[in-house]
Amino acid sequence: MAVTNKIYIKNHRQLASQLETSFPKGAFKGATLDILFSGEGLSKLDDATRDRVLDFAEDFMDCDCQANPHCGCPERKFVRYLLELREQGLGPDAIVDVMGDDYMLYAYPGDVLSFLDSAVRTLEAAEALADVDGQHDAAREVLALKQGLVR
Ligand SMILES: [Zn+2]
16 A cells, blocks of 8 residues: 555644644545645634644645646656665664654554665566666666665
8 A cells, every 4th residue: 555545634633623624534435635825725724723734735735737636747746756765874763753743644654664675675676677677877876766765
């Protein structure tokens, strides 16, 4: 299961009561993207929550796809965000803390860890393939990406 299926809204019950409606706990569930992040109920949220909801919408839902926000871009951008935190040297616990501060989201550190492990394995497979193909420049690039994640 994709890591974005394991990202949850912090204070979910409190937010649902501020919005006077219910939506799923999963941040990337279709109804959560529609109800919480689409902007309609924003005026009902307290300031701190509203800022983070707006940040999330700006950072992950700003594409022009017709199917927005159900086009897959939010999930892809969030995966990129997780990898960037890892490249900055953060471990799973710190990554969970940062996503809480940035967007009022949480995940289980174990799920973040398995996501990072599988990202590294994917890069290792790509590196091996490029090597077999004789594409040594590509292999070196992949190796550099991987080193950014495992240090
Ligand atoms: Zn899109």
